[in-house]
Amino acid sequence: MAASTVIELREVKRHYVMGPTVVRAVDGVSLDIAAGEFVSIIGPSGSGKSSLMNIIGCLDTPTEGSYVINGEPVQGLSRGRLAEIRNREIGFVFQSFNLLPRLSALENVELPLVYAGLPARERRERAAAMLAKVGLEGREAHLPAELSGGQRQRVAIARALAGRPSVLLADEPTGALDQKTGVEIMAMFAELNAEGSTIVIVTHDLAIARQAARAVRVLDGRVVSDGPGKEVA
């Protein structure tokens, strides 16, 4: 069913010209991710997984090949249009949380809704509901510095969910957390996936990748294996 395909990469290449050499960071990746999937993209550093993630996240566009997100092709779009697509389709979760330090938890969660142009009252209501969903009811007014690492990442997840994106795109989401908190965060992703969210986690950590239903292994800019998460090695 084509309609349920959220991410559709066809022979995607991303080459960087660095002086006389051409770096083939992504070198012909074709990948389909359907709505409701829980996918991990795994690879060592330098494998091209970050470049692939930037393309999936519409922070970058392919040099060659086609990328269609939720039915919309992204080739040749302006920076402004890409920003709109990021706002609507992608919920980012970063390794280092990337909360704005001067904004309260609630205001951080509101941010994507500000850029979506929602009125203030609706924004606040939706952001508060998202914070409640990640178990941070009552912490709305806290600044990021007043929260623990796990709580900060949960604020970030609430922020990623606030715009009701097609895909939750997480880049090493447990990389800055201790083991126990990492487990909690992964449990939260599993729970969100069970509720229907499409989740893509980019990681170099096999233990994390195995928790996804499907694992895509990337090496030298190509997909080298694509199968159930438990079987990845």
Place this chain on the structure above:
Amino acid sequence: MSLFAVRESAAMALRSIKGNAGRSFLTTLGVLIGAGALVALTALGNGASLAVEESLRSLGSNLLIAYSGQPRGTALVRRNTSNISPTISAADLEAIRALPGVVMAAPESSANVQAKFESRNASVSAVGTDHQYPLIRNAATASGEFFTEADVETRRMVAALGSKAAADLFGPDVDPLGQRVRLNGQPFTVVAVMRSKGNDTTDNQVYVPISAFLRVISGGTKYQAVNVQAESMEALRELQSSIESELLRLHGLPSMDAADFYIANQLDVLGAAQGTAGAFTLLLGGIAAISLVVGGIGIMNIMLVSVTERTREIGVRMALGAKPGDVLLQFLTEAVILSASGGALGVAAGVGAAWAFGRFGGMAAAVSPGSVALALGFSLVTGLFFGGYPAFRASRLDPIEALRYE
């Protein structure tokens, strides 16, 4: 760019300014001083211009003066007229009075004389004129009555003393009215003391009937000058040329190049004075505007620092859906709020300073609404212009690079 976006960026900008209150204030200081200087300095320039205008108007309204001799300087009222050899006759005066557009005309001749009352002496300027002189020259008496037309016709030996001359001769304790003073030895009865005009030269004059002046002080029959009041300021130049042609005809002269008289009118003198004061105001305003620009450079500098410091924030905002335009607007708004609030505070400071100049510095200062508008407008434009480049740089950041920035 919607109203919504502007409101959101204003909210963001205010938050960032509040978060950096000390630095923000220092940043606005440049614009504050520039705007304040613009308002205060142009107020001084304006005040000077108004003071010149005021002093010129105090000479009389719609005034022109026909002088004997050749033009000397640009002043309307010549400081020293005692050395002019008179060329204007009583017939000339009557002809001027008969011209259309002339309200009044009064003759004037003067000489430096020794004034004496009992044992006191003073050097004064004796001015021979008639009863219309105080009306034309806006002079009022402090006590007594100025001499009358009848006094002029009968050559009465009476005098109206300028306030300084009266004070020098009589001191504070003696009432000059009815006393007899001697001017170059000739006895005159004091009939009036004039109100001070705030000008020592004028206040040191002693007015006597022109008929008596010619008879006992200067000799001769002609006048050094004629003061003329026109119907209106606008009619001054036209009246000047009709007086010129009338006097040329009476004196049998071909053109003003050969004339033995010249005419100065209030309008032209006022114009020249205002031109000078205007240039002065422009100069001061220009200096102030430069400091406003320097303030703008300060804002640009701090905004560039701010963009660099907040690179990661910009990356996060972009990842979450901020378009380049949103980022541009956010930083531009911040710069404009900084410069505009600096401008507003500066205007307040400038108005305060102008008031203080007037109150404590004894300077004439008049804040013009134009300079306030200019200072506010200029600081706004400064913010837009100098905030533009840093904001543009912020909007051009690559989100991937920005997110990686430590």
